[in-house]
Amino acid sequence: MSSSTPACARPPPRSATSRSSSSHSTWPGSISPGRASVSSTELLQAVEGLKEPRRLSHQVSALLAAEIVSGRIAVGQAFPSSEDIVARFGVSRTVARETAQALAMLGLVRVQHGKRTEVCPEDEWDILSSVVQEAMRREGKAEPLLRDLYEFRLLIEPQAAAWMAVYGSDEDAARLGELAATMERLTGKDVSVPDLMDADRSFHDLVAGASENRVLAAVSRDIREVISTLWGLSTLGTAGARHVAEQHRTIAEAVERRDPAAAMAAMRDHLTWAAKADLHGLGGPSEMRFAEGTASG
Structure with missing residues (x-):
């Protein structure tokens, strides 16, 4: 069977969704400037609607992925340290490290030994991963x-x-x-x-x-x-x-x-x-x- 591939007519590029670039949000006291503090219990309860919460680090990863996708933790902004995650969610340091490693594997953060961990640009995210998909869904994206x-x-x-x-x-x-x-x-x-x-x-x-x-x-x-x-x-x-x-x-x-x-x-x-x-x-x-x-x- 012979076939030809049709050319694609593309309209002008669509503008990317604007994201907050503020770097003034504090951790763990608040999620973003102007937003009330949320307790770790409330945050952990939010994960109940997610599919397949296999392990604690997966649940915490899902919550933090939503923070990144929403722009509440902006691109280039410092990502919470292991100590911050431990204090915020009441998890062990092992779980905190696993969380950061999981998000790094998904292209959401860049772990730099000896330097702060930063949030990556959107074009580096693994959008085919279930964690990123769920985060986008939960954040209306x-x-x-x-x-x-x-x-x-x-x-x-x-x-x-x-x-x-x-x-x-x-x-x-x-x-x-x-x-x-x-x-x-x-x-x-x-x-x-x-x-x-x-x-x-x-x-x-x-x-x-x-x-x-x-x-x-x-x-x-x-x-x-x-x-x-x-x-x-x-x-x-x-x-x-x-x-x-x-x-x-x-x-x-x-x-x-x-x-x-x-x-x-x-x-x-x-x-x-x-x-x-x-x-x-x-x-x-x-x-x-x-x-x-x-x-x-």
Whole structure:
């Protein structure tokens, strides 16, 4: 199958979200200038809504990541020392060190031996990590991340669907149809969004894996995990769920017919609709950049 890669029409760069550059906040007495002091008990209670709080250092990392993402601890500002973290959260020095190391691994802070630990610029953050994702979600910054993710998915997943139609096995094509049927069964009167999203994830993982491109499959899997983290905000109703199921049925049927052009178009239409629906649900603008030849209306 021969195909050409369409050029992308890009509007002027969107301005980055402004971040506080103040370096006057104190630690551990307050979180930011003009903000009332928050007790360590209240901060630790805030982590209860996070997914998979595996260990204490993970919980503290999640709280401090939210402080960084929000700008309350600004880029270039000194990050709390181990002693500050111990005093603030009532944890051991070992947990405090693990917290700083974990945030450094995520690109949120830069640990410099003999010097103060500083907060890193946003372009160094590992936005595919669950800690950063949860922090962005909790701080109301999920919309730009979700928009970027959908723009990237629109670049790779339609092509993956086309490749599956050409190279995928008969068993994989049949399995895709079964997953579409599962999604249809889940769109009854009482829609189970978590179950529907599980089936959706399996559907897209299968498409990526059956594309016979290992890099695409690995990247797609990581992106799906990011979107799963953000799906906690979904308010998908019965009508929307049925539309999602119908779109997946269309993709599956195109793959089963071994029609790469139809599979590509169906996947593109689905992702375009899903992006606008999810971004609207977050209350943010649904502005998307589309490659030439894709529907943007």
